[in-house]
Amino acid sequence: MDTTCALCDSPAHPGASIRLCLTHLLEAHDLVDAEFGVTDALPSPCAFCGSRLGVRYPSGWLCAVCEWRVGEPPPEGQAASRVDVVYYLRFRDRIKIGTTANPAQRFAALPHDEVLAFERGDRTVELRRHDRFAHLRIPGTEWFETDPDLLAHVDRVRSAGGGDDPWALLARWRSEAAALRV
Template structure:
């Protein structure tokens, strides 16, 4: 069994402080990035599209972005509920799936069904740690 311990410093990709030692190297427990590696600043980060679920009162916005930090900063919301990996196709599927709860545009009433979907996504982990893991995987491929 591999035990998570404190990294020598925060992960350069996601900022997490926990990691595991494998074959003499430290790896971030949250995103899997090898400790000490730094993404090449001269190259753009790979594209990682996400479908986001933002709550404002009893409404949820289901949208998509390839730069979620910038996008979420521009939308008034109370809570980031979840991320789901995918772009417009997944977003449109979710809009159809929850069409009965649509209030207008990309906003939906937080129904029991939508709450269950978000809960299943949250079971996979913290949205920002998931995004960092997806980014790490894309950088390693």
């Protein structure tokens, strides 16, 4: 069996499934990366769907979920897929129940230690949650005392989303909303 590179006289790289030296294997790898891209975390969430997963090409990044080219504005007349969510934030020993269509922007203005969960819903769902946990509400705020019933509710919301990272769930919802608009 020949152990030299099929393209030159160098020794073939041990363990390679084709007879190529390391230099030619790396060249082939670069060609494949350029053609098919490399899946990796985006430098920042996709502006269109919110996904954090992308494909890196020599020419730039594409969102792996909606294939939006990172850095490009939406086509005229289109905006990011709006998905209203009820969110659950923890700050110290309190939980905030609120709603927004832009969690990243909203959370930048809120003190919090952890994003506990998202559930799809608007003000109507948020008000139902406020009513349900009214006995725990800190007067004049959307913050609630932590108790086992509220924590169990947050766990159920998170489990209903597949137990996923809340941000990944939001990205999926935005991608689904974008697909429905097309």
